[in-house]
Amino acid sequence: MMTFSSFFIRINSMKDPILDVIVSDIIQGLYKPGDKLPSENFLAEKYSTPRIKIRKAYEILEDMGYIYSRQGKGRFLRPKHSKMELVINGNESFTQKARTQGLDLKTINIISQKIEYNNKIFKVLNAEKNEDVYHIKLLRIINKNPVAIHSSFIKGRLVPEIGVVKEKILSMYDFLKKSGFSKLESEKTIMSVTLPTLHEQELLCCSPLVPLILFESKTIDGQKQILLYSKILYRSDSFQYVINH
Numbered sequence: 001m002m003t004f005s006s007f008f009i010r011i012n013s014m015k016d017p018i019l020d021v022i023v024s025d026i027i028q029g030l031y032k033p034g035d036k037l038p039s040e041n042f043l044a045e046k047y048s049t050p051r052i053k054i055r056k057a058y059e060i061l062e063d064m065g066y067i068y069s070r071q072g073k074g075r076f077l078r079p080k081h082s083k084m085e086l087v088i089n090g091n092e093s094f095t096q097k098a099r100t101q102g103l104d105l106k107t108i109n110i111i112s113q114k115i116e117y118n119n120k121i122f123k124v125l126n127a128e129k130n131e132d133v134y135h136i137k138l139l140r141i142i143n144k145n146p147v148a149i150h151s152s153f154i155k156g157r158l159v160p161e162i163g164v165v166k167e168k169i170l171s172m173y174d175f176l177k178k179s180g181f182s183k184l185e186s187e188k189t190i191m192s193v194t195l196p197t198l199h200e201q202e203l204l205c206c207s208p209l210v211p212l213i214l215f216e217s218k219t220i221d222g223q224k225q226i227l228l229y230s231k232i233l234y235r236s237d238s239f240q241y242v243i244n245h
Contacts, residue, residue, distance in 0.1 A: 018043070018047060018049055018053050018054060018057050019057040019060060019061075021047065022037075022043075022057055022058075022061065023061070026066065026077065031077045032077065033077055033078065033079035034076060034077065034079055035076065035077050036073070036074050036075070036076050037058070037067060037074065037075045037076065037077060039074060040054040040055050040058070058075055060209070062075070062207075063207040063208070063209045064207065064209045064210060065078065065206065065207065065210055065237060066078055093171055093172075093173030093174065094140060094148070094150065094171070094173075094232075095107070095170070095171040095173070095174065096173070098140075098142065103142050103143065104142065104143050104144070105140065105141070105142055106140075106141040106142075106144075107138050107139070107140055107141070107170040107171065108138065108139045108141070109136070109137075109138055109167060109168070109169060109170060110137050110138065110139050110203075111135055111136065111137035111151075112134070112135075112136050112137075112166035112167045112169065113134065113135055113166070114132050114133065114134055114135075114156070114163075115133055115134070115135045115153070117129055118133075121133065121153050121229060124153075124218060124226070124229040125153060125154070125155055125226055125229050126226055127155050131155055131156065131157065132155070132156035132157070132163075133153055133154070133155055133156065134153070134154050134155075134156055134162050134163075134166060135151065135152070135153055136150075136151070136152045136153075136154070136166060136169050136172060137149065137150065137151045137152075138150040138151075138152075138169075138170065138171075138172075139203055142238070145205070145238065146203060146204045146205050146235075147204070147234065147235050147238040147239070148204075148232060148233060148234045148235065148238075149200065149203060149204065149232070149233045150172070150230065150232050151230065151231045151232070152172045152228050152229070152230045153228065153229045153230075154172070154227065154228050154229075158179075158227060159175070159176070159179045161179065162175075172219075172228060172230070173219075176219075176227060176228070181221050181227060182222075183221055183222035184219055184220075184221060184227070185219070185220050185221075186217050186218075186219055187217060187218040187219070187220050187226075188217065188218070189215055189216070189217040190215070190216045190217070191213065191214065191215055192213075192214045192216075193211050193212070193213060193214070193236070194211070194212050194214050194233075195208060195209070195210075195211060195212065196208060196210065196212050196233075200212065200233065204233075204235055206235060210235060210236065210237060211236045212233045212234065212235060212236060213233070213234045213236050213239075214231065214232070214233055214234075215230070215231075215232045215234070216229075216230070216231050216232075217229075217230050217232075218230075
C-alpha cells in the first residue's frame with residue numbers, strides 16, 4: 001500500500017522531464033497498443049540519464065494504467081478500451097445511458113442499509129433526526145471493468161417498501177419510477193476531482209494515481225420534493241464527458 005508520504009514523493013517525481021518525453025512519444029503514436037516499450041537501459045543511454053529515473057517514470061505510467069509489465073518480458077503499452085459517453089447535466093439514469101449505448105453493464109448492490117444520523121446527509125434530504133434514511137451503494141461494471149461507485153441516500157417514508165427490497169435495488173431511478181415517481185430531475189450538480197481511497201482502489205481495480213470524478217447531486221420530483229442525495233465516483237479514464245448547453 002502506498003503511504004501518504006510516498007504518494008507525494010511519487011507525485012513530485014512526475015516533474016522529471018523524462019516522463020514528459022515518454023508520454024509525448026505515446027501521444028504522438030510512436031508506440032501502438034500492445035507494443036513493447038524500450039528497456040530502461042536503452043532509454044537511460046539515449047537520454048544520458050540515470051536508469052533509476054527511467055524506472056520511476058515507467059512505474060508512474062504503470063500506476064496510472066497506461067502501461068503494464070510482463071515478468072521477464074518488459075513493459076508494454078496498454079490497449080485502449082472504449083469509453084462510455086457521460087452526459088453531465090442529463091436526467092437519464094446511468095443504467096439507461098449504458099443500455100442506449102449498447103454497453104455490457106453489470107451492477108452489484110454492495111451496501112443497502114439504514115444509516116445513523118449524519119448532519120450533512122439529513123440536512124440535504126430535509127430529514128428529521130429520528131427519520132429512517134437508507135444508503136444504497138452500487139458498483140457499476142462495464143465490459144467487465146469496474147468504472148463507477150454510486151451512493152444514494154433516501155428517506156424511508158418516501159418509499160416504505162425500501163426496507164424490504166433494498167438488497168435487490170440495482171438502479172435507484174428504476175426503483176423510484178416503479179414506486180410511482182414518474183418525473184425525476186437532477187437538481188444542481190457539483191463536480192470535483194479526487195483520488196481513490198484504498199477501499200475505492202479495491203472496488204474500482206485502479207491505482208492511487210487514477211483520478212476519480214465526483215458528482216454530488218439531488219434528485220427531485222415534479223413537485224420539487226427532494227427524493228435522493230447522490231454521490232457518484234467515476235473512473236476518469238473510463239468516460240468521455242459530454243456537456244449539454
